[in-house]
Amino acid sequence: MSTILSRLWNTNKKIISQKIRIGLVRESMKVKGGNAMDKIVATRNIMFTKYLFVSNVSISILLSATGDVLEQYYQNHINTDPSKVSSGEPPSWNRTRTLHMSLSGASVGILCHHGYRLLDALYPGRAIKTVAKKVLFDQLCISPVIICAFFLTLGALEGASRGQILTEITDKGKRLYLAEWVVWPPAQVVNFYFLSTRYRVLYDNTISLGYDVYTSYVKHDHS
Structure with a gap:
C-alpha cells in the first residue's frame, strides 16, 4: 500500500510541478516590467485564484x-x-x-x-x-x-x-x-x-x- 501511495504521489507531484512551472512562466511574462506591487498582486492571484x-x-x-x-x-x-x-x-x-x-x-x-x-x-x-x-x-x-x-x-x-x-x-x-x-x-x-x-x-x-x-x-x- 505504501509503495502504491508513493508512486501515485511521485506521479502527481511531477504533473503538478510541470503545471505550476508553466503557469509561473505565463504569469511572470504578464508582470514583466511592472512594479513591485504588480508582482505581489500577480503572485497572490497565482496562489489564491488560479492554483x-x-x-x-x-x-x-x-x-x-x-x-x-x-x-x-x-x-x-x-x-x-x-x-x-x-x-x-x-x-x-x-x-x-x-x-x-x-x-x-x-x-x-x-x-x-x-x-x-x-x-x-x-x-x-x-x-x-x-x-x-x-x-x-x-x-x-x-x-x-x-x-x-x-x-x-x-x-x-x-x-x-x-x-x-x-x-x-x-x-x-x-x-x-x-x-x-x-x-x-x-x-x-x-x-x-x-x-x-x-x-x-x-x-x-x-x-x-x-x-x-x-x-x-x-x-x-x-x-
Whole structure:
C-alpha cells in the first residue's frame, strides 16, 4: 500500500510541478516590467485564484512537516525522549517520520480545500446564524473525517494493519478531537465571518501550526 501511495504521489507531484512551472512562466511574462506591487498582486492571484488547490495542499504539507520538526526538536533537545536516554542513543531527527507527517498533511489539505468550498455552498453568507451553522458542521462532520484521514494516511505509509489503524483512530483520534473543540470553534468564527473562501486554508494552517505540533506528539506518543 505504501509503495502504491508513493508512486501515485511521485506521479502527481511531477504533473503538478510541470503545471505550476508553466503557469509561473505565463504569469511572470504578464508582470514583466511592472512594479513591485504588480508582482505581489500577480503572485497572490497565482496562489489564491488560479492554483488555489495546489497552494492549499502545499501549505498543509509544509506546516505539517514544520509541526513535526518542532515536536521532534522538543523531544530531542528540551524534553528528551526517555527511551533514547535509557538506551544511550543520541537525539536525532527522524526524517521518515517528518516525510510521513507531511504526506498526511496533503490528505488533510485536500479535505480542507473541498470541505470549505462545500460549507460555503451549503451556507452562503456571513450572518451570525450562518457562521454558527458552518462552525457546527465543521466540528461535527468535517473534523472527524479529517482526523480519520490523517491516521489512515499515516497507517498506510507505515504499513500498519487495519486493527492498528482502527485502534489509533479510536484512542488517539479521540484525544485530537477533544482538543479540536478547544481550539477551533473560536478560530473558525473568525475564519467564516471575516475571510473569503480562498484564504480559509491558509488561515487554518497558520492557526494550526501549534496544533500540528500537538498532533505529531499524540500520533507518536507510545505511553
